[in-house]
Structures are given as C-alpha cells and as structure tokens.
Amino acid sequence: MGSRSSHAAVIPDADSIRRETGFSQASLLRLHHRFRALDRNKKGYLSRMDLQQIGALAVNPLGDRIIESFFPDGSQQVDFPGFVRVLAHFRPVEDEDTETQDPKKPEPLNSRRNKLHYAFQLYDLDRDGKISRHEMLQVLRLMVGVQVTEEQLENIADRTVQEADEDGDGAVSFVEFTKSLEKMDVEQKMSIRILK
Amino acid sequence: MEGAELAGKILSTWLTLVLGFILLPSVFGVSLGISEIYMKILVKTLEWATIRIEKGTPKESILKNSASVGIIQRDESPMEKGLSGLRGRDFELSDVFYFSKKGLEAIVEDEVTQRFSSEELVSWNLLTRTNVNFQYISLRLTMVWVLGVIVRYCVLLPLRVTLAFIGISLLVIGTTLVGQLPDSSLKNWLSELVHLTCCRICVRSLSGTIHYHNKQYRPQKGGICVANHTSPIDVLILTTDGCYAMVGQVHGGLMGIIQRAMVKACPHVWFERSEMKDRHLVTKRLKEHIADKKKLPILIFPEGTCINNTSVMMFKKGSFEIGGTIHPVAIKYNPQFGDAFWNSSKYNMVSYLLRMMTSWAIVCDVWYMPPMTREEGEDAVQFANRVKSAIAIQGGLTELPWDGGLKRAKVKDTLKEEQQKNYSKMIVGNGSVS
Secondary structure, eight states, X not given: OOOOOOOTTTSTTHHHHHHHHOOOHXXXXXHHHHHHHHOTTOOSSBOHHHHHTOHHHHTSTTHHHHHHTTSGGGOSOBOHHHHHHHHHTTSOOOHHHHHSOOTTSOOOTTSHXXXXXXXXXXXXXXXXXXXXXXXXXXXXXXXXXXXXXXXXXXXXXXXXXXXXXSSOSSEEEHXXXXXXTTTSOHHHHTOOOBOO | OHHHHHHHHHHHHHHHHHIIIIIHHHHHTOOOSHHHHHHHHHHHHHHHHHHHHHHHSOGGGGGGGGXXXXXXXXXXXXXXXXXXXXXXXXXXTTHHHHHHHHHHHHHHOOTTGGGGSOOOOSSOOSOGGGOSSOOOOOHHHHHHHHHHHHIIIIIIHHHHXXXXXXXXXXHHHXXXXXXXXXXXXXXXXXXXXXXXHHHHHHHHHTTEEEEEEOGGGOOOTTOEEEEOOSOTHHHHHHHTSSOOEEEEEOXXXXXXXXXXXXXXXXXXXXXXXXXXXXXXXXXXXXXXXXHSTTSOOEEEOTTOSOOOSSEEOOOOGGGGGSOSOXXXXXXXXOTTTOOOOOOTTTOOHHHHHHHHHTSSOEEEEEEEOOOBOOOXXXXXXXXXXXXXXXXXXXXXXXXXXXOGGGGTSOOOHHHHHHHHHHHHHHHHTTSOOO
C-alpha cells in the first residue's frame, strides 16, 4: 500500500520544528511523507540502511559521508526532527531570513555560515574542528575511488591544505575553510528548492 | 434431513447458474454483458463517491495529489557544469558542494523507491486498503462503503473463488486429456480451446475487463512477445487473447502441477532452477523454439520483477539477444477499480490473490504494437532500450534506467565507479597534476 500522508497533528512538535528549521507547513508535510516512505519497517526512525537503499544516494561518491551527517554523536537512529534539521541546511536563503535578523535568536540553519559548516564536517571525519591532511586524503579517496594513484592524491591533498592553511598548523580549521571559500556563491550551490 | 436437502438444492442451483451464465459463454468466447452492467453501476457509484468526498474535504488535501510529480526543483546539468566546469581543472574544496547537494536531493526525492509501492489514488475508491487520507465525510458515504464490503466479501468472493477453482481444475484436466492425443492439428486446436476457455474463466474470476487495442499486431508464431510486468496476472491477461509459449522456472506445489499439465498439450519452455543460471543454455533452448515457425510465440517479461505500473524499468538484455522478431505489448491497469501490483515483499501469493478477488474489478488496457527487429549496428542493450521506450510511450508510463532488482538488492558498485571515474577525469585531467 502507498505510504500515508500526514496531517499537521500527526507530526510531533510541528511548531517547534518549524521555528527551528524555517520550513513552511507545506514543505514540512512533504518531508514527513518522505520520511515515512523511507522508513520501510515503520519503526518511527531511520537507520543507516534505510538511507543506503536509495539508489541515487548509493552511487554518490560521498554517499557514505552524507549518510553519516544524519547520525551525529555516534547515534544509530535519526528521528524526524533530526532528519529535517539536516535538510534545513539546504533550504534556500529567502529575503525574509536576512531582513528580520533578531540578534537574540540563534542563527538560522540555512545561513551561509551553517551551510559552510555542513560542507566542512563532510571533510572533518573525527569532528575535531580541523581537516587534517590525512582526513583530506581519505575524503578525496572516496570521491575518486580507484581511478587515481596514491601519489597523485597526496599531491592534491598537500596542495589543497597548503593553500587554505594560514596559521601553518598543517590542518584547515573552519575559519580558514570559510576564508578560502569567501568568493564562492555558497547560498546558490547548497540550496534545494521544494516546489509548492 | 431438511437442512441437508435445502443446502443441496441451493448448491445445485448455484452451480447451474454459474455454468449457464459464465462457463458456457467462456467456451465460445462470448460475453453476456453481465460484467458490463456491473462495471457501469460501479463507475456511477465511484463517481458519486468522488463528488461527495470533494465536497467534504477542505482544500488542503489537494496538496498530496502531486505525489507523483517532482517536489524539488532539479538542476539536471551534468557533473562538469555542476562543478563549475572547465575540463581538466584541479580539485577545489568546494567540489563537495555539488555531491552533497545531489545526495540530499536524492534523500528528499528519488525516482526508484516510489515505484515499489502501490500507486496512490487521487480519489478514494471505497476500498479500505486505499484509504490513505480520507476521513469520515458523511453517513451516506459510510453506508455505501459498508454495502461495498458486504457485496465484495459475501457475494463476489465466493463466486470468484468457485470460478477460479473450476478454471484451474479444468485447465489441468483438459490439458492432460489433450496431451494423450498424438501430435496433429486437431491436438493443437483442442489445446488452444482448452487454454483459452480456462483463461477466460480465470479472468472472470477476477472480474477482469480487458480492452485490447490494435489486434492486428497480435504476436505471431515464431516471434517473441515482450511486455511490462506488474503482476502474475499479466500472463492471464495476455493468454486470454491468444496462446503463448511461456518461459519460466519449474515450481513445486500447485504451480508445478499446472505447469506439468500445460506442457503436455503445448510446448512451453520450463527450466529447472539449476538450468536458469546457465544463460547459454537458456538462450539456446529459446533459439530452438523460435526457429520452429509452427510453435507458439514466446512470452517474456524483460524487467525481471513486478513494478507498480507507473513506470517501466530496465529491460534485461538476455531476451533481446535471441534474435527473431520482437512483438512489444504494453499493459496498463486502471488503479481505480483494483490495484493489480504484486508487492512480493509485502504479500505472498495467496494473500495477493485474495486481495485481487476482493477488489472491485481488474480493468486494464492492452496495446499490441508493431513488431521490431534488431537493426544493423545496434547491440542488445540499445535494442532493449528502444523497445522499452516504445512500450513506455504507448502505455503512458514513465521510463527509468534503473534495474528492477533494486527492489531487493543494493545498487551495484559499478554505478558508483562510473561517477568516481567522471570526477577523477576532471581533477586529474590529462595526467598532469599541479
């Protein structure tokens, strides 16, 4: 049978999720529908395997890193709020977000800084806040598979770390990462627009 | 004593009615029009129900109608453009943006996962199983629904089970009897008669209404018939209009009995499980079969698994390597009257058949299409894709390049390697790395 669509009342904590992520009611309903479709055994949460079943994700060279981003702090399950929190990073930046910037409220999840932070932690394997040369190598290896020799890869990793590293500690911190990408149109490249 | 006599009388009247109204006309391929009347009443009832539901629900629920349309705005540019591309450029830290965006897009919406669950209906058809989002609307609607349940379970179900039982027994007995005869044109004619009659009975046992289009292109002897696969009933639907030689594995149990009986009357191609693994053996036997122009056309489903009838997935090239003429057939079910899709991971054969027999009806369209042959310089895969496109267009289904085997297995690593290869070419370029 098809997956059930949901009413607002069925999504627990719908209001707080909406405030935290900035998704509209309609988008949230669609995402909840999708969450339940991916949750094949109706467990109420998603495991790594549920996400691995998505064909287009499994062929993505960074598929495993993306799946990991849903399970911070070593957890094995992601519930709907956690699911939406990650997706919120890719919400397009709308004018209303930049205008009403209330200094007391926390930064919205789809701000430029948070988008960059999402990309940063795809590289930062041990979550220590720095991308070491070793981590850079490992992520590069994921992206190229067996197509590139170890030597070529090391050259690329060395060059990249050297270019971005400013304080000479041999690793790229988040600040250095942000600086090296300051000219990049992050908002456009890391945005997925959900149609009404 | 009286009770037993009464029961006996009812049973005999019942059987006579069934014989007169359903079995005899099946032999001659004639329809008495009872199903047509039933369908008309059904259509009117469902239209009424739809209007009542639309009046009753608020505008919000129109939201879910676009379940089959994309929900995110997609940028389908190839990897080079997405990575802001000049070819042979070096690795940048920002490359990860492209992959993460594509990955998250796939998480929000992917084309494949939705094909392995039943299609959602735009408006409810008064079956509990499709009651996805419809709340209580009015007393009258609920009454009609209750009436529907009674009609389906207490009137239609026993009738259908009786018919199915009769149909299958007749098939087994009939084909065994015909099999005793020596090979002759009489034997072929009789075997066709038995096959057609029993298939018609079985189709009526599902209240099937089938429209055949373009009968002039019906598959000829010595050809191969390929069709999209939604359920085991596809076979029934096609064999009601013509005889085919079937290809498949030998099963045990009831299916095995039917298979063994059928092959006595008419040469089907059944393989042992061990033989199926040997592709050359399979191809050889099929080639032998079609070389004999007097033998019936082979029926093959190249997708290899059941898809939910909204799309056509990858056609396996094996069937297209045999040679000969391919006769494509497109089958499209109307989900309003009953969902024919067999979700084999959710339902086993028996519960599936019960669901079929308690639906309103099985309504489908069958389009026969002009024959196709492999062209010069075309390999099996390209030919398979050409046939697949033709079937998809005719049946109004979307076309997907993915393998139906994704239902059970994970994606092959070779597909990921292709993406990795593409990316490597970009950052390493012509072998020079700065």
